[in-house]
Amino acid sequence: MNDLRLGVIGLGVRGDLADLAHRPGAGSRVVACCDVDPKALSGVSDRFGPGVETTTDHRELLSAGLDGVLVLTPDHTHERIALDFLSGRVPVFLEKPMAITTAGCDRLLAAAQAAGTRLYVGHNMRHMPVVKAMRRLIDAGAIGQVKAIWCRHFVGHGGDFYFKDWHADRRNTTGLLLQKGAHDLDVIHWLAGGYSRLVTGMGGLVVYGDIQSRRDRTGERMTDWLAPELNWPPLQQRDLNPVVDVEDLSMMQMRLDNGVFASYQQCHFTPDYWRNYTVIGTEGRIENFGDAGDVTIKIWNRRSDYHADADDSVQLQAAPGSHGGADPRLIEEFLDFVRRGGTTVTSPVAAREAVAAGYAATQSLRSGGLPVEIPPPDPAVAAYFDNGQR
Ligand SMILES: NC(=O)c1ccc[n+]([C@@H]2O[C@H](COP(=O)([O-])OP(=O)(O)OC[C@H]3O[C@@H](n4cnc5c(N)ncnc54)[C@H](O)[C@@H]3O)[C@@H](O)[C@H]2O)c1
Numbered sequence: 001m002n003d004l005r006l007g008v009i010g011l012g013v014r015g016d017l018a019d020l021a022h023r024p025g026a027g028s029r030v031v032a033c034c035d036v037d038p039k040a041l042s043g044v045s046d047r048f049g050p051g052v053e054t055t056t057d058h059r060e061l062l063s064a065g066l067d068g069v070l071v072l073t074p075d076h077t078h079e080r081i082a083l084d085f086l087s088g089r090v091p092v093f094l095e096k097p098m099a100i101t102t103a104g105c106d107r108l109l110a111a112a113q114a115a116g117t118r119l120y121v122g123h124n125m126r127h128m129p130v131v132k133a134m135r136r137l138i139d140a141g142a143i144g145q146v147k148a149i150w151c152r153h154f155v156g157h158g159g160d161f162y163f164k165d166w167h168a169d170r171r172n173t174t175g176l177l178l179q180k181g182a183h184d185l186d187v188i189h190w191l192a193g194g195y196s197r198l199v200t201g202m203g204g205l206v207v208y209g210d211i212q213s214r215r216d217r218t219g220e221r222m223t224d225w226l227a228p229e230l231n232w233p234p235l236q237q238r239d240l241n242p243v244v245d246v247e248d249l250s251m252m253q254m255r256l257d258n259g260v261f262a263s264y265q266q267c268h269f270t271p272d273y274w275r276n277y278t279v280i281g282t283e284g285r286i287e288n289f290g291d292a293g294d295v296t297i298k299i300w301n302r303r304s305d306y307h308a309d310a311d312d313s314v315q316l317q318a319a320p321g322s323h324g325g326a327d328p329r330l331i332e333e334f335l336d337f338v339r340r341g342g343t344t345v346t347s348p349v350a351a352r353e354a355v356a357a358g359y360a361a362t363q364s365l366r367s368g369g370l371p372v373e374i375p376p377p378d379p380a381v382a383a384y385f386d387n388g389q390r
Contacts (some may be wrong), residue, residue: 004338005092007032007066007153009058009081010073011040013222014095016322017070017122020331022048028335032066034058039220068118068338071095075179076172079104082119086111093334097182098351100174102359105352106377110350113384118341119349125183126190127326127333129316130288130295134277135191137314139285142299144283146192149262151184153275158235158248158268160228163208165217167347168241177201177223177250177266177365178358183247184275185254186354191279192259195350196357197374201365203250207234207269217240234269250359257376262359284311292324342388349385352377 007029008018022030032053033044041054053064055187058081061069068091071081079099085092086108098105098121112119125131138146155162155176162180166172171240173179189195217225229238248268255261278287284301294317298310319325330346337344353374360372 001027003177004028004067005031005065005337007034007061007067007069008065009034009061009071010077011035011044012072014072015040017072017093017327019047019329020328021070021335024049029362031192032061032064034061039219056228057170059084059253062090066090068093068334072164073182074172075100079108082108083111086115086117086119089115089117091120091338093120094123095122096124096186096351097178097355097358098348099355100172100178100359102352102356102374103188105355106381109348109377109381109385112389113381118389119335120337120344121348122330122334123183123186123346123351123354124323124326124330125187125288126345127329128324129319130291130324131187131190133297133314133316134288136380137299138191138279138281140206142284142312143279143281143286143301146260146279146281148280149188149192149260150278150280151262151264151275153184153189153264154265154270154272155178155180155266156266156270156273157226157228159208159234159240160226160231162246162268163220163237163240163244163248164225165220165241166220168208168246169243170245173246175246175250175362176268177203177247177252177362178355181250181252181266181358181361182351182354184266185357186350187277188262188264189256189353189357191277192256192258192260192262193375194256194260195353196254196262196360197257197376198255198371199357199361199364199374200369200371201250201252201361201363202369203247203365205244205247206249207243208237208240208248211235211237211240213238213240214242216242216309232271236242247365250361250365252357252364254357254361293318308356341390343386347385349377349382
């Protein structure tokens with residue numbers, strides 16, 4: 001088996017995925033790297049071998065004979081870069097969120113179908129043990145038929161990560177409800193078995209907007225400045241991004257196309273960093289405690305007052321690899337998809353629906369909480385992806 005020849009666009013924090021995909025002699029190797037910042041390219045021959053091609057313009061890699069490309073750049077660049085490779089017939093791994101607007105996602109789906117080029121969107125949470133276990137339990141009938149899902153997302157490192165670089169500027173992300181929420185909105189849809197069609201949102205910039213200290217960190221990486229232990233409580237944060245116009249507290253409610261109701265809350269100034277899902281069905285409720293390391297999932301089926309031990313529980317041990325062991329599985333699935341095609345655990349249509357929910361909720365919260373309807377994707381396009389892009 002010849003190694004797949006892979007290109008990588010964007011060698012920032014998520015550049016770690018390229019290391020997972022670089023398996024010379026074992027099926028895939030990184031042969032080309034692109035980053036607009038020449039500094040990011042300086043160590044690539046040590047990392048991927050002396051022959052690796054480098055460029056600051058991704059379009060130069062359209063004719064590099066690549067079997068696939070990993071697009072790991074900031075959110076607002078996803079659409080342009082992925083469209084170029086899809087029309088150039090190079091299979092694409094695209095980081096989440098797929099794009100920063102619903103229309104942008106629809107353009108990507110249409111382009112992939114028109115060119116017949118394989119598109120994979122990196123929703124790694126579908127490979128997280130906690131999410132997989134909750135879905136397995138729900139599918140096995142542990143709580144009856146799902147009726148409600150509530151997700152609380154405590155983004156404890158919010159001020160350290162997202163308010164110190166490009167994420168804080170809505171031109172790059174639309175907002176954090178979409179940019180961070182795309183993960184959880186996809187999980188909510190996956191656990192519910194449906195997609196949001198009506199949403200409302202509320203929220204604002206309630207803490208970090210009060211901090212005047214600003215610094216432009218262009219060319220730096222989050223890992224260069226991350227020191228959460230120095231920055232507590234949150235108003236101690238210094239050197240935020242020059243533009244901070246995204247919300248640090250947001251809440252949304254959803255009505256799904258299968259009658260499930262859901263809510264999602266995201267806060268960027270909590271002391272702890274994790275997500276908690278509560279799923280309520282016709283015969284019980286399930287909830288996770290911890291998400292990436294050691295995790296307990298509890299299931300309540302009998303009536304009681306407060307009952308911390310629950311009626312049943314499942315313990316999960318920390319798996320090796322980043323994001324609770326999800327990232328190695330994500331890359332494994334992408335490489336297999338490049339070779340064989342077909343359906344995958346992640347789904348480009350679901351990725352579009354996660355963005356659509358986050359985008360509509362952001363519109364809602366910026367217009368006083370008015371309900372916003374979400375148009376479904378073109379059914380012919382959705383069917384093409386549901387059938388494994390054949
Ligand atoms: N799935 C996950 O768990 C997860 C986690 C973190 C980030 N992400 C996503 O990964 C993407 C990258 O995030 P990050 O934290 O690595 O960002 P980062 O800022 O650390 O790195 C981005 C890199 O892309 C480069 N870049 C910017 N524009 C470019 C362009 N047009 N062409 C080539 N290179 C370009 C930058 O110079 C930088 O080196 C984002 O879309 C983010 O939402 C996903």
